Amino acid sequence: NAGVTQTPKFRILKIGQSMTLQCTQDMNHNYMYWYRQDPGMGLKLIYYSVGAGITDKGEVLNGYNVSRSTTEDFPLRLELAAPSQTSVYFCASRLEGLYGYTFGSGTRLTVV
Amino acid sequence: GQQLNQSPQSMFIQEGEDVSMNCTSSSIFNTWLWYKQDPGEGPVLLIALYKAGELTSNGRLTAQFGITRKDSFLNISASIPSDVGIYFCAGHLGNQFYFGTGTSLTVIP
Numbered sequence: 574n575a576g577v578t579q580t581p582k583f584r585i586l587k588i589g590q591s592m593t594l595q596c597t598q599d600m601n602h603n604y605m606y607w608y609r610q611d612p613g614m615g616l617k618l619i620y621y622s623v624g625a626g627i628t629d630k631g632e633v634l635n636g637y638n639v640s641r642s643t644t645e646d647f648p649l650r651l652e653l654a655a656p657s658q659t660s661v662y663f664c665a666s667r668l669e670g671l672y673g674y675t676f677g678s679g680t681r682l683t684v685v
Numbered sequence: 686g687q688q689l690n691q692s693p694q695s696m697f698i699q700e701g702e703d704v705s706m707n708c709t710s711s712s713i714f715n716t717w718l719w720y721k722q723d724p725g726e727g728p729v730l731l732i733a734l735y736k737a738g739e740l741t742s743n744g745r746l747t748a749q750f751g752i753t754r755k756d757s758f759l760n761i762s763a764s765i766p767s768d769v770g771i772y773f774c775a776g777h778l779g780n781q782f783y784f785g786t787g788t789s790l791t792v793i794p
Contacts, residue, residue, distance in 0.1 A: 577727075608784075615689065615784035616728075616772060623780060631781065663727050671776055672716050672735075677728030 575599050579664050579677035580588045586654045591684060594649040594680050596664030604667045605647040609660040616663065622647055623669070630631070654684045687712050691774055691785035699793050704761040706788045708774030716777035717757040719748050719772045722787075728773055732759070764792050 580595045598605065603624045608616040608631075618631025622641040636658055638650040647666075651658060661681050665674040691708045698704060708717070716735055720728035732743050734750035734757060741748055747760045757774055769792050774785040 604780075613694075613786065615691075615786045617784075618781055621780065629780070665727070672718060672733055672782075673730040674718075674728075674782070676729070678725070678727050 577664055577666055577675050577677035577679050579662075581680060582678070583681045584683070586651075586682065588654060588656065590654050590682060591650070591652045592654070592682075594651070594662055594664075594682075596647045596677060597645050598647075598664075598675070599645065599647065600666065600668070600675065600683040601644060601670050602666035602675070603644065604669060605641065606665045607637075607639065607649045608663045608665065609649070610663060611660050617684075619649065619662075638644075651682075656684050658682065659684045687776065687778065687783035689774060689776055689783055689785035691772075691788050693788060694786070695789040695791070697793060698764055700764060700766060702764055704764055704768070704790060705758065706760075707756060707758045708776075708785045709756045710776055710783075712753070712776070712778060713754040714776030714778055714783075715754075717750050718749070718775040718777070718782065719746075719747045719757070719759050720773045720775065722773065723770050731772075758793060761790075764790075766792050766794055768792050 577598045606621045607619040619633040620639040664677040702746040719731045720727040739783040771787045777784040
């Protein structure tokens, strides 16, 4: 099994550009999450989904959007990128009733 | 959001030494997890704790769920070079996990 796959691994964006970070899992997990990780900080939750068609915001507000049209895919959209969105983004998934997340290997985004 | 404080922030130890780190919160959590993150990778689950007072081992790693449910501890015995990385605690509340700020471990051969 591939687990949780994130693409791209690295990206440089100019201020004001938009992009979509892709996340796919092949474990039939119903819960999926997007986190950002800044240097010296823990992971901060951006959005999560408990199943296809259902999404909820986490602690990080503004500048992001998600969709969950299938169980497998949970893309994160950045509109009008800002330097404050420079970070490493992790996608994760888990099965309801089990608490261990499976994380992707991350997308390192720089906004200049 | 919830604040989980991990200490120490960083540790430099000699190979073979034991390591202790902890995580505290102002909130009560139902589940505590400990993760390890290698450079350039996502965190990987080490140990999950589900009950106050629970003590669980995974090889050289031992973790405890504090009886107040507001803290957790991780010990690594006889450290080896591959233990290098950042260790994160995470507490579960509602539909979310909240992560600590991490303890960076360096093992000197």
